Amino acid sequence: MIRTHNLGFPRIGAQRELKKSLESYWQGEIDSQDLFNNGQQLRKNNWQTQADSGLDLIPVGDFSWYDHVLDMSALLGCIPERFKHDGGAVDIDTYFRMARGRSVDGGDVSACEMTKWFDTNYHYIVPEFQPEQSFKLSTEKLFDEVNEALQLGHRVKPVILGPLSFLWLGKAEGEAFDKLNVLDQLLAAYGEILNRLSDLGVEWVQIDEPILVLDLPDQWKLAFEQAYHKLQRGDLKLLVASYFGELADNLKLVCDLPVAGLHIDAIRSPEQVQQLIDWLPSYKVLSVGIIDGRNVWKNNLGATVSVTQAIQQHWAGELWLAPSCSLLHVPVNLAFETSLSDDIKSWLSFATEKLTELRLVKAAVLDNNCLSSDEFSRNREAISNRENSSLVHNKDVQRCLENVKSLSLKRGLDFNERIKLQQQHLRLPNFPTTTIGSFPQTTDIRSNRRRYKQGELSQADYQSVMQQEIADVIAKQEALGLDVLVHGEPERNDMVEYFGEQLQGFAFTQNGWVQSYGSRCVKPPIIYGDVSRPQAMTVNWASYAQSLTDKPVKGMLTGPVTILNWSFVRDDQDRATTCQQIALAIRDEVLDLEKAGIRIIQIDEAALREGLPLRKKQWSEYLNRAIEAFCITTSGVKNETQIHTHMCYSNFNDIMSSVSDMDADVITIETSRSDMKLLDAFEQFQYPNEIGPGVYDIHSPNVPKIEQIEYLMQQAARRIPLERLWVNPDCGLKTRAWPEVQQALRNMVTAAKQLRQSVTVVE
Numbered sequence: 047m048i049r050t051h052n053l054g055f056p057r058i059g060a061q062r063e064l065k066k067s068l069e070s071y072w073q074g075e076i077d078s079q080d081l082f083n084n085g086q087q088l089r090k091n092n093w094q095t096q097a098d099s100g101l102d103l104i105p106v107g108d109f110s111w112y113d114h115v116l117d118m119s120a121l122l123g124c125i126p127e128r129f130k131h132d133g134g135a136v137d138i139d140t141y142f143r144m145a146r147g148r149s150v151d152g153g154d155v156s157a158c159e160m161t162k163w164f165d166t167n168y169h170y171i172v173p174e175f176q177p178e179q180s181f182k183l184s185t186e187k188l189f190d191e192v193n194e195a196l197q198l199g200h201r202v203k204p205v206i207l208g209p210l211s212f213l214w215l216g217k218a219e220g221e222a223f224d225k226l227n228v229l230d231q232l233l234a235a236y237g238e239i240l241n242r243l244s245d246l247g248v249e250w251v252q253i254d255e256p257i258l259v260l261d262l263p264d265q266w267k268l269a270f271e272q273a274y275h276k277l278q279r280g281d282l283k284l285l286v287a288s289y290f291g292e293l294a295d296n297l298k299l300v301c302d303l304p305v306a307g308l309h310i311d312a313i314r315s316p317e318q319v320q321q322l323i324d325w326l327p328s329y330k331v332l333s334v335g336i337i338d339g340r341n342v343w344k345n346n347l348g349a350t351v352s353v354t355q356a357i358q359q360h361w362a363g364e365l366w367l368a369p370s371c372s373l374l375h376v377p378v379n380l381a382f383e384t385s386l387s388d389d390i391k392s393w394l395s396f397a398t399e400k401l402t403e404l405r406l407v408k409a410a411v412l413d414n415n416c417l418s419s420d421e422f423s424r425n426r427e428a429i430s431n432r433e434n435s436s437l438v439h440n441k442d443v444q445r446c447l448e449n450v451k452s453l454s455l456k457r458g459l460d461f462n463e464r465i466k467l468q469q470q471h472l473r474l475p476n477f478p479t480t481t482i483g484s485f486p487q488t489t490d491i492r493s494n495r496r497r498y499k500q501g502e503l504s505q506a507d508y509q510s511v512m513q514q515e516i517a518d519v520i521a522k523q524e525a526l527g528l529d530v531l532v533h534g535e536p537e538r539n540d541m542v543e544y545f546g547e548q549l550q551g552f553a554f555t556q557n558g559w560v561q562s563y564g565s566r567c568v569k570p571p572i573i574y575g576d577v578s579r580p581q582a583m584t585v586n587w588a589s590y591a592q593s594l595t596d597k598p599v600k601g602m603l604t605g606p607v608t609i610l611n612w613s614f615v616r617d618d619q620d621r622a623t624t625c626q627q628i629a630l631a632i633r634d635e636v637l638d639l640e641k642a643g644i645r646i647i648q649i650d651e652a653a654l655r656e657g658l659p660l661r662k663k664q665w666s667e668y669l670n671r672a673i674e675a676f677c678i679t680t681s682g683v684k685n686e687t688q689i690h691t692h693m694c695y696s697n698f699n700d701i702m703s704s705v706s707d708m709d710a711d712v713i714t715i716e717t718s719r720s721d722m723k724l725l726d727a728f729e730q731f732q733y734p735n736e737i738g739p740g741v742y743d744i745h746s747p748n749v750p751k752i753e754q755i756e757y758l759m760q761q762a763a764r765r766i767p768l769e770r771l772w773v774n775p776d777c778g779l780k781t782r783a784w785p786e787v788q789q790a791l792r793n794m795v796t797a798a799k800q801l802r803q804s805v806t807v808v809e
């Protein structure tokens with residue numbers, strides 16, 4: 047028997063219905079009942095789409111109002127004290143406060159930390175544990191949704207994040223303690239969840255344990271064995287799901303767990319299938335992820351059928367087929383794309399189409415005659431069309447790539463010499479103030495762009511509206527007294543998509559939305575061919591901004607590693623080659639900005655760290671390529687030109703030497719939520735260049751106080767010589783509103799001025 051199932055479906059909706067409902071609720075435009083009704087309708091549609099594609103089991107519990115890790119915290123009653131939760135049922139507003147900050151009485155309370163979900167561009171809300179943490183089931187959401195799906199007649203498979211992954215992904219608050227100390231209490235609560243699911247008549251539960259693809263300490267491996275022995279439940283069958291990589295040294299451990307089935311990612315690690323066949327007892331279910339859940343390319347169905355048949359021949363037990371991971375990371379439905387070229391569209395497959403692929407594979411594995419159906423011939427045609435398309439291959443780009451080897455990847459002078467020249471040129475005070483690039487993307491900006499894209503606004507009018515925005519932000523920054531200005535990025539829909547739209551070799555979608563966090567989404571561009579830059583992409587905007595002020599305006603670019611990591615990439619060429627192609631395009635843009643008189647150029651590498659492979663043994667290869675790509679972009683500029691880079695959400699301890707090899711003159715980083723502790727790594731490494739540690743958390747509407755900013759900078763000055771410190775927010779301000787931004791920047795500039803008078807280092 048072969049069964050098909052899905053690990054998770056995008057929850058945001060093909061037209062971002064969830065985003066719109068959430069934001070209306072937060073604005074007070076709809077009430078909680080409206081929100082719940084809208085969510086229910088979305089779930090109903092998602093389940094129906096999956097049922098229509100012929101899945102044997104449909105995931106339930108993958109829908110979330112904000113984040114599925116936060117859902118687990120709420121379900122388990124794991125609510126940090128500062129939210130003043132009374133220990134009863136966790137209501138939706140407490141849930142949103144944990145995600146977004148703000149306390150019950152309307153005062154400031156910091157939101158829970160948000161960080162990257164493995165190597166994806168999705169962010170989860172970090173659970174917080176106390177040494178005496180207790181857990182108590184505190185929401186009915188999961189059970190209600192299971193009931194809802196059962197009533198609609200679906201064959202359900204509830205999905206929960208497993209206890210070890212939940213614990214691993216959280217942080218120990220207060221005094222450092224071993225998180226495994228609270229495992230027993232946690233397992234008792236998980237036991238209750240399973241009992242409740244069993245009472246609802248559920249047969250299978252998918253327990254996601256993605257940490258199984260990481261390098262785990264021995265105690266954690268041991269904890270897996272102990273935990274799953276405790277979670278065994280009579281008739282309830284558990285499918286432990288791993289994804290995003292190979293089980294490697296955790297493989298035997300997983301095979302021995304007392305569970306009924308195991309899911310593996312055969313896209314990221316096809317090699318592990320044979321090992322699993324060798325080690326997994328055949329009375330268990332083997333679920334193989336054969337459709338790529340992290341990319342948008344059409345599956346080569348014929349090849350997948352052959353691979354699956356080979357597995358079937360060797361595997362004596364029950365076989366399940368699925369996407370490699372949850373489809374959360376791909377857009378919902380290709381049918382909404384009306385402006386992609388026919389060729390490119392025929393090469394793609396989004397979540398809905400991927401489930402159809404799964405059905406076709408199952409059908410052909412069971413009956414070879416299906417291979418001659420129209421669906422299979424169309425698939426063969428598309429795969430071959432892509433392989434041979436002139437859209438994909440560009441001889442000029444390949445020739446340029448040959449020249450990379452002859453490029454020097456070093457700046458002319460060492461940093462200590464360069465910085466003197468830059469200072470003569472820029473004449474900045476101590477503790478120079480700046481921002482990270484974007485200013486609020488107001489409704490006006492977005493609706494003007496929509497009108498422009500729909501032809502309601504001419505190119506000239508659009509340019510003039512955006513120039514007006516730039517003029518406004520330059521005036522505002524001058525009034526605030528900032529030292530290094532930015533143009534505010536109003537013309538950018540997104541820091542990656544904007545470049546994708548202008549580079550050759552990239553396609554972009556109209557509705558290819560993927561959730562990034564909460565209600566925020568991105569439309570990752572699709573890199574289908576060799577990349578080149580037909581013309582300058584940012585120079586006119588930057589020059590215009592610079593023409594309005596004597597203060598230096600930073601040219602603002604997204605770096606090659608970030609463009610690569612936040613796009614859907616080619617699967618017919620290695621990532622490093624694609625990254626070099628992008629790097630060459632950005633290098634040309636850097637040189638054009640310099641030629642246009644821009645004295646400071648920032649190249650954002652926000653995704654550099656998150657792109658690290660999940661296994662340490664692959665790090666150095668990745669880092670070498672990433673740093674080389676960054677240096678390709680910067681090494682052509684004069685010594686006087688100051689290069690900045692920016693990274694957010696970064697823990698730098700283990701990549702310090704690579705960060706240093708980037709040799710940016712200034713790096714701005716996220717630090718405010720960590721109380722500047724992230725700077726320890728820079729201090730210990732004796733990082734030689736300048737640093738702007740973020741002094742306020744841009745993910746929260748809370749306005750930082752002057753004393754708070756001064757305190758943070760004093761903490762920074764304990765670690766880094768003050769002449770090398772900059773003062774700036776954690777990240778760009780595009781998601782914030784003007785009133786809070788202006789107040790926050792006013793406080794930031796005041797704090798910097800006070801710091802220039804006297805820095806008293808707090809002991």
Ligand SMILES: CN1c2c(nc(N)[nH]c2=O)NC[C@@H]1CNc1ccc(C(=O)N[C@@H](CCC(=O)N[C@@H](CCC(=O)N[C@@H](CCC(=O)O)C(=O)O)C(=O)O)C(=O)O)cc1
Nearest residue numbers: 167492493495496539540541542562565566567568612781
């Ligand atoms: C720094 N971050 C980024 C990441 N990844 C990226 N690719 N980009 C990033 O900036 N990863 C890590 C973090 C994640 N942070 C964010 C922060 C903010 C957003 C965000 O605000 N996303 C927007 C969508 C942005 C966009 O593409 N906007 C378009 C379309 C705007 C739109 O919705 N138009 C409306 C009509 C508007 C009107 O008429 O009033 C519509 O089409 O219906 C644009 O500006 O043109 C979001 O809304 O979620 C994402 C990640």
Ligand SMILES: N[C@@H](CCS)C(=O)O
Nearest residue numbers: 482483484650652778
């Ligand atoms: N320059 C970008 C960086 C975000 S990581 C911005 O300010 O939004």
Ligand SMILES: [Zn+2]
Nearest residue numbers: 652694777778
């Ligand atoms: Zn950032």
